Amino acid sequence: MNDFAGFMGATCPIPLDRYPTVQLAHGGGGRFSAQLVRDMYLAAFGNPALDVLHDGAVLDVPGGRLAFSTDSFVVKPLFFPGGDIGSLAAHGTLNDIAMCGAKPMAMSVGFILEEGLPMDDLWRIVQSLGAAVRRAGVPVVTGDTKVVDHGSGDGVYINTTGIGMIPPGVEIAPTRARLGDVVIVSGEIAVHGIAIMSVREGLEFETALESDSADLSGLVGRVLAAAGNGVHVLRDPTRGGVASALVEIAQSAQVGVLIEERAIPVGDEVRGACEILGFDPLYVANEGKFLAIVAPEVVGEVLRVMRADPLGQQAAVIGEVVGDHPGRVILHSSVGGLRAVDMLSGEQLPRIC
Amino acid sequence: MKYVDEYRDEASARRYLDALGRITTRPWYIMEICGGQTHTVVKAGIDRLIPENVQLVHGPGCPVCVTSLELIDKALAIARRPEVIFTSFGDMIRVPGSGADLLSVKAEGGDVRIVYSPLDAVKIAAANPDRQVVFFAVGFETTAPANAMSVVRARDLGLKNYSILSSQVLVPPAMEAILGAPGNLVQGFLAAGHVCAVMGYWEYGPIAEKYRIPVVVTGFEPLDLLQGITMAVAALEEGRHGVENQYSRAVTYEGNTRAQALIQQVFEVGDRKWRGIGEIPMSGLSLREEFAAFDAERRFQVEAITAEESAECIAGDILRGLKKPHECPAFGTRCTPDRPLGAPMVSAEGACAAYYQYGRTV
Secondary structure (H helix, E strand, O other), X not given: OOOHHHHHOOOOOOOHHHOOOOXXXXXXXXXXXXXXXXXXXXXXXXXXXXXXXXXXXXXXXXXXXXXXXXXXXXXXXXXEOOEEHHHHXXXXXXHHHXXXXXXXXXXXXXXXXXXXXXXXXXXXXXXXXXXXXXXXXXXXEEEEXXXXXXXXXXXXXXXXXXXXXXXXXXXXXXXXXXXXXXXXXXXXXXXXXXXXXXXXXXXXXXXXXXXXXXXXXXXXHHHHHHHHHHEEEEEOOOOOHHHHHHHHHHHHHOOEEEEEHHHOOOOHHHHHHHHHHOOOHHHOOOOOOOEEEEOHHHHHHHHHHHHOOHHHOOOEEEEEEEOOOOOOEEEEOOOOOEEEEOOOXXXXXXXXX | OOOOHHHHOHHHHHHHHHHHXXXXXXXXXXXXXXXXHHHHHHHHOHHHHOOOOEEEEEEEEOHHHHXXXXXXXXXXXXXXXXXXXXXXXXXXXXXXXXXXXXHHHHHOOOEXXXXXXXXXXXXXXXXXXXOEEEEEEEEOOOOHHHHHHHHHHHHHOOOOOEEEEEXXXXXXXXXXXXXXXXXXXXXXXXXXXXXXXXXXXXXXXXXXXHHOOEEEEEOOOHXXXXXXXXXXXXXXXXXXXXXXXXXXXXOOOOOOHHHHHHHHHHEEEEEEEEOOOEEEEXXXXXXXXXXXHHEHHHHOOOOOOOOOOOOOOOHHXXXXXXXXXXXXXXXXXXXXXXXXXXXXXXXXXXXXXXXXHOOOOO
């Protein structure tokens, strides 16, 4: 028999969050990632701009406010239905800048290449990244390349960093979610994650599904032009999905969020795949959707602008900010029950039966 | 989505709830066997929609949760071997053994791979003749046919480098263990629909008769569960016992006889240790002697590994329905999905993880 002290010490079965080594879950966008950010990065680097923990930092500079964000891309496979690591790396950072309420101005690109990568693959990736930033009208103004030994990488890793200026009158921050605000999602969720799963080794299932990877900065700019300061929070729910993004917002703003299961737009193919794999679409990654938490008086205008855009045709109100359960997200289930929505401990794992 | 939305409709749910409210006159304890059902119950909030005096007890039907600690330790020992490619369904890889889990073995350099079917593991074995490929054959009667098929396929292909670590368990002996245990509260069962899709429900008649209880074969959608609960309560209120089939769209009395024959061909029934419960006689499947060459325990000589379970974890009480997860002093504090003391907190279908994930703290 263990006494309590012994139990908490050597004989504790497995303190998963105190692994002596890095686990994949530390990059999964769930609780492990949040712990790493809080306990290691904030402890080492903490400052007012970082502590906000938004998709990008907002810095006061002479003449205005600058949004500044970085992201690294390690997707497998490198080419997937609806995109590739190049377009994804462009869209990801453009979107992070857009989620600060800013118009992207310039980007950097860093490549980490694995020895032996076919030059033709690299060319396709570079072309794709170039096409994506040209469509967005954002120049790549600086970059870097490193090559690692064969076997030390998955072909290509890409880091992109971007900057952009925030227009006057726009004030986006996770802490601005307030009682009565409405939660809008710009379209059908969980498409990217399922599209990637569908081509992973060992799990090829037949689907016409393509990643939703897209540059959202144009649409976000039009939403902000129409609704201005009525838009309080923007977030692109990438890793960890809509659920993790909403939990982060609820915790930052110390408000409750109530979402309606039936209102959340999920396409049939995605739902079917999630049913088979035992995944909850709320936790599956998106690369071309965003959440907007807006004042009730601008909801109509925001929806009108979103639905007029090919990227926002399925935009829907999925919930509201409430006074109850501050810091938590509650879901009203399709059969009428209530349940809490929390961050996941690690990645979702396909289940046995 | 066709064939799914129909089973998640609020108006229909309301009708079942009204009916259940009308027929319930006194407290009843009903166990849903399967972890998938527990997950639906908590995810859809069904246990809080039904009348308060109908108590759902969450049963031991999560194969991940009941896989014994020592078997997980054996899996870890095998997965650490350099010549081994260790394959597993996804939800086993985070289950803690005595000192680690398969994910951390992978982080240390072990070749641990998630597969979606044991037949994929056979393919890996065929493609890697210089490596030993082991599949962690976990599950109830639902996974047994595919696991048996993988062994038959490997034999037919002449593969010498494929083996399974078997943790197959059986539902009926577990039901009898629960019903026969001192302090048992369970008065009726919702049998696991998918197990019955394979096995039929002929095995449950004698149990229903012996213990004079209703057993309702039940599906996994919210309305399946509401209907199953209503059928079980109606039987209890009317003093009836016997087996009924709510999940008739998937389950027949005989079940899938070809799958049953395949299980018979490859496996034999024997005693099996269940995590948190202990040994239950004749409750597991092991490879028959003629398939012994495919038994990973023998191939890697890990039979001698034993393990002591955590003293603080009350998984046994949870899995037998004697306690609810949040009644455990360690729930949500010393035991969370990030730091589980026992398996029910790890698997998505474990009762403790379902309670934690969906915010059931009281």
